[in-house]
Amino acid sequence: MNKVDIYIVDDHGLFRQGLKLLLSNLNFIGKIVEANNGEEFITGLKNNPVDVALIDIEMPVMNGIEAAKRAREIQPSIKILALSMYSDKNYYLSMIDAGACGFLLKNSNFDEVEKAITDVCNDKSYISIEILNEILKYPDKASFNVLDSELTERETEVLLLICKGLTNSEIADRLALSKRTVDKHRENLLLKTQSKNTANLVIYAIKNGLLQI
Structure with a gap:
């Protein structure tokens, strides 16, 4: 580093x-x-x-x-x-x-x-x-809006790997995808969940029952 x-x-x-x-x-x-x-x-x-x-x-x-x-x-x-x-x-x-x-x-x-x-x-x-x-x-759910469209199976898979702390490059290797494809999936996830960053995605996944802690 x-x-x-x-x-x-x-x-x-x-x-x-x-x-x-x-x-x-x-x-x-x-x-x-x-x-x-x-x-x-x-x-x-x-x-x-x-x-x-x-x-x-x-x-x-x-x-x-x-x-x-x-x-x-x-x-x-x-x-x-x-x-x-x-x-x-x-x-x-x-x-x-x-x-x-x-x-x-x-x-x-x-x-x-x-x-x-x-x-x-x-x-x-x-x-x-x-x-x-x-x-x-926290009772205010404004940051966890209902999705305009459902996440695809692949988007959900990428989301869970993001939540586990993997970088885009690591996710690409894990799923045998190009990094550019994973970059696009992350971009779509941010848009669909109205999230600003990875921290927001993690909380969204937990709040919506996609990830257990």
């Missing part, structure tokens, strides 16, 4: 410093930039593009939802990992809509943080099981 540049966005300085110290010990981590709130992050991102941003959801000045939206406007390729407390559960779906591809509890073990960064850099999603359970309890 190439060096991964990180932005840590959180209004608690001690948390940022501790996470920065731990991340700096990983050999695949490049530069690490800090911001105290979403507005400071957005201002800094224009001159400091990064691969992954770990963003607290609840912050003063500009919260994580707005910061994620603006960050993806500035740098569409950025991977957003939301840092969450249990009290943030009402914001989970909004963070997915804003483009987050992963969720971590702020009291997670560091091994989980490392895995989350690695997964999102490999175009996978990462949602801790505790947060996933909270998302599935």
